[in-house]
Amino acid sequence: MLNPIRRGINRRSLMAALVVIAGLAAMPFPASAQQDPLPSWNDGAAKQAIIRLVTATTTKDSTDFVEPADRIAVFDQDGTIWAEHPLYSQALFALDRIATMAPQHPEWKDTEPFQSVLANDSAAISKFSEKDWLEIVTVTHSGMSTAEFETLVKDWLPRSSNPILKRPVTDLVYVPMLEVMSYLRANDFRTYIVTGGGQEFVRPYANAVYGIPREQIVGSSTVTNYEYKDGKPVLMREPKMFFVDDGVGKAVGINMFIGKRPLIAFGNSDGDRQMLEWTTAGDGARLGLLVLHDDAVREFAYGPANGLPDTKVGAFSQSLMDEAASRKWTVISMKNDWARIFAEPK
Amino acid sequence: MLNPIRRGINRRSLMAALVVIAGLAAMPFPASAQQDPLPSWNDGAAKQAIIRLVTATTTKDSTDFVEPADRIAVFDQDGTIWAEHPLYSQALFALDRIATMAPQHPEWKDTEPFQSVLANDSAAISKFSEKDWLEIVTVTHSGMSTAEFETLVKDWLPRSSNPILKRPVTDLVYVPMLEVMSYLRANDFRTYIVTGGGQEFVRPYANAVYGIPREQIVGSSTVTNYEYKDGKPVLMREPKMFFVDDGVGKAVGINMFIGKRPLIAFGNSDGDRQMLEWTTAGDGARLGLLVLHDDAVREFAYGPANGLPDTKVGAFSQSLMDEAASRKWTVISMKNDWARIFAEPK
Structure with missing residues (x-):
């Protein structure tokens, strides 16, 4: 993971006498010296597609070049960047x-x-x-x-403990996806989580676990009421949904919270269909990817796409698989594309 | 206004062999060489309060120091950063x-x-x-x-043309507030608009006019429906409000879209009351400010606070003025605090 490097440099500019603190924006270094930005990915179509999208949108003379301010990447959470079985x-x-x-x-x-x-x-x-x-x-x-x-x-x-994998839920994050996030951020993408889960559930840990700040969590929410407690305002969570960020809600949520169409979207289930449609319907280079849970040994295997066992938790239907084929979305096979899945227990 | 200065610096780091492109983050230069960051503001309590808040929250050894990631500033739009009379x-x-x-x-x-x-x-x-x-x-x-x-x-x-001031609406932006935004951003604050107006109305011009990107516009919105047109998804605007970002909605909106409590909030009317309450109820140094339209010569004069003419458009009630006093919010007098209001016509 890249850590921001802060370095003070003095310079005289039109605004003279300002001290400019250099922030961080890393770019892929020249090919000759290039390290693999995705070491936990096996070579294959998925890894190549990600690198191709990043290269196309960040290379200055590319026809698909996109200004840093418009480089948006969105990730579903459950089943896409951390485990969702046997239960969310x-x-x-x-x-x-x-x-x-x-x-x-x-x-x-x-x-x-x-x-x-x-x-x-x-x-x-x-x-x-x-x-x-x-x-x-x-x-x-x-x-x-x-x-x-x-x-x-x-x-x-x-x-917390996953009932089958017997580890805290925040340990069950997919290392290959953390690498993708770092790689994207190193190329000036902003990474967002767009989850059907609760926005306020994800915010407390997203920065520590994924390096994604609170304002970049798009999720479902309840109605909140503004009340006073000891003269200070509080927002009380009401037993009523306000926004359901799933299915079409993910496209609506992306528009409402970000207002820019993503260049790349990662999902894994039928609830991500419209997020990928919305993303890849944009002009220029765009990429939609779906994680297929086909690794019963290292994680879980479920679909029902490709004849994998059916599930209610994160179902990847055959119709989504068919749409992926027709719209040229990339399917990530956990079994074949990922050299490792989880970090070793600390 | 500060313009981003981009300067490449090579360095070897743990990630070695990366080319780091330095982004911009300007800080106030040492006092001895310091230029006035707010030249369109007359010296007075309002200007001093803004500089004091920024200094307290950005000085490393200050008890009120806040990490850059948590430096959030929110601005109402109508009547706070551009003219709202005779009509929004x-x-x-x-x-x-x-x-x-x-x-x-x-x-x-x-x-x-x-x-x-x-x-x-x-x-x-x-x-x-x-x-x-x-x-x-x-x-x-x-x-x-x-x-x-x-x-x-x-x-x-x-x-567009303001019916009284006879200039395009995007010309009627308050220069002192643009200076505040630049000053805050130069100190690593992120600036958000939090408006009762339509989020999708503000997004098309906010970056050009205020330097605020689309994802930092919090506003009211309609329900949108996900539909297909020529095989591509579109979001259709429905004749039904989804979110009203006014009054308590501003506190709700800040929590939903940003998820971090602002350090500083600027408003001008009763619809901004809860935004200022929410902001200033946080720990450490916080500042709420209200623009009072008391300059009938250069702009408009309306209240009804302080006996100014009553209005339905951006009313600043006496009860809000009283709350400002009791909560130690700062009232900005356009007449006395601002050396100039609008930029000269081009």
């Missing part, structure tokens, strides 16, 4: 909150879906309907201020 | 659209509020209710794609 991390957080809140809700012992959560009945949990999840998320994600919610997320993260 | 610029745009659209709407000749608009009856227009304006904005701002709307705005701007 935010769902794990919600289940943990149910356990924590249970003493104040004795009625949950006999009420579904809470009863199954408290019994830790993973078979029942895996069959929860959307309505069940909405009920769980609603009670666990509202009724507190935005600041209080952030504290809950931060407290949970270090003790 | 976006309202002028809407009225112009009514005239353009009239041939397709023969019924408007006999229907209010359109009849008065087409008759150019400024007395009647000045008495339009909120419902009248909503009707006008709805028919003029929806039914087209986001791209088509942007073209309409861009086409209108050069032929």
